[in-house]
Amino acid sequence: MKYSTFATLLATLRTVTLACDSYRNMASFLAKLRRFSTTSVARNQPIGFVGLGNMGAHMARNLVKAGHRVIVHDKESAPVEELRQSGAEVATNPAHVAEQSKHVITMLPSSPHVREVYAGENGIFKSLHSGSLLIDSSTIDPAVTKEMGAMATEKGARMVDAPVSGGITAARDALLTFIVGGSKDAFEDAEKLLKLMGKNVFHCGSLGAGQAVKLCNNLMLGITMFGTAEVMNLGMRLGLDPKLLADVINVSSGQSWSSLKYNPVPGVLDGIPSSNNYQGGFASKLMLKDLGLALNAAKDTSSATPLGSLAMQLYQIMCDQGFDSKDFSSAYQFISKKERV
Numbered sequence: 602m603k604y605s606t607f608a609t610l611l612a613t614l615r616t617v618t619l620a621c622d623s624y625r626n627m628a629s630f631l632a633k634l635r636r637f638s639t640t641s642v643a644r645n646q647p648i649g650f651v652g653l654g655n656m657g658a659h660m661a662r663n664l665v666k667a668g669h670r671v672i673v674h675d676k677e678s679a680p681v682e683e684l685r686q687s688g689a690e691v692a693t694n695p696a697h698v699a700e701q702s703k704h705v706i707t708m709l710p711s712s713p714h715v716r717e718v719y720a721g722e723n724g725i726f727k728s729l730h731s732g733s734l735l736i737d738s739s740t741i742d743p744a745v746t747k748e749m750g751a752m753a754t755e756k757g758a759r760m761v762d763a764p765v766s767g768g769i770t771a772a773r774d775a776l777l778t779f780i781v782g783g784s785k786d787a788f789e790d791a792e793k794l795l796k797l798m799g800k801n802v803f804h805c806g807s808l809g810a811g812q813a814v815k816l817c818n819n820l821m822l823g824i825t826m827f828g829t830a831e832v833m834n835l836g837m838r839l840g841l842d843p844k845l846l847a848d849v850i851n852v853s854s855g856q857s858w859s860s861l862k863y864n865p866v867p868g869v870l871d872g873i874p875s876s877n878n879y880q881g882g883f884a885s886k887l888m889l890k891d892l893g894l895a896l897n898a899a900k901d902t903s904s905a906t907p908l909g910s911l912a913m914q915l916y917q918i919m920c921d922q923g924f925d926s927k928d929f930s931s932a933y934q935f936i937s938k939k940e941r942v
């Protein structure tokens with residue numbers, strides 16, 4: 602090859618390499634720009650957050666970590682103080698949160714708490730700005746969601762229901778699944794914030810549709826957790842090692858989220874409530890609440906739910922026997938103490 606040809610080839614290669622580098626830089630710049638543009642609207646404005654329990658504290662902290670000004674409130678002082686130390690600002694009540702932020706997220710136990718926080722004496726509606734966006738991530742009765750949504754509309758605000766699936770580790774790691782109901786434009790605005798706290802964001806239909814999907818999911822979860830607890834207990838009484846049993850089930854047809862990610866037997870998986878004396882996590886009383894909501898929906902639609910009804914009775918007995926504040930995977934602890942009659 603002639604020297605001049607070789608030099609031309611080298612020059613061409615260099616140009617291509619530089620182009621590739623600048624393409625890579627450009628791609629990375631565009632990715633940054635995309636991320637910025639999906640969050641910039643909200644980043645300019647404070648985000649309000651009410652309900653800093655097992656889930657909400659992680660979710661609010663993830664918003665702080667993403668660089669947002671977050672204004673928090675909870676009726677308990679300890680979680681508020683923890684969030685303050687993580688960089689959040691504190692409001693004295695929900696009205697105070699809504700006064701300072703046009704995006705408000707709530708993560709509360711059940712329907713009465715949501716009614717109180719939104720429509721109570723010092724509730725969000727007291728000082729809600731027209732144009733605000735309300736995101737309720739609590740799992741509640743879809744009828745209450747619609748009632749709150751109508752009140753928000755009267756004030757010129759928009760609301761979505763965005764209940765979550767995934768548990769406390771997914772909340773901590775910003776890997777939640779958000780199941781959203783509401784108008785398309787409200788969903789698109791909410792999605793930008795929800796992506797900072799979760800991995801999957803689904804638009805399921807109009808306001809209340811998120812709750813409907815969530816209730817179906819938790820009816821399944823309540824049943825599979827009890828099934829998993831029952832089977833693990835049987836296997837251990839047959840002399841099997843619980844880790845081995847879980848390993849086999851988790852690549853076999855009996856697998857479920859309850860066996861794979863949230864095994865109820867202590868020591869099978871680290872970092873989940875069953876390995877922490879069933880502390881934290883998703884309280885049995887909240888599962889009982891969700892099953893009640895699902896069975897109400899089944900009644901309204903004349904749907905047969907034999908397993909759901911049985912599961913609900915079992916969680917009711919657990920709650921009556923002192924398991925109410927323990928994580929719902931304590932179904933294993935409950936069942937392992939029972940003898941077949």
Ligand code: NAD
Nearest residue numbers: 652653654655656675676709710714739740768769882883
């Ligand atoms: P939690 O009981 O741990 O937290 C609720 C928080 O709301 C508490 O800190 C409580 O003090 C606060 N609160 C209650 N009433 C209030 C009021 N009037 N004003 C201000 N704060 C108030 O509940 P959680 O486990 O975080 O669950 C929250 C919601 O998410 C529930 O609807 C639950 O069904 C749902 N959920 C929970 C999980 C889970 O794994 N824990 C998973 C998916 C969905």
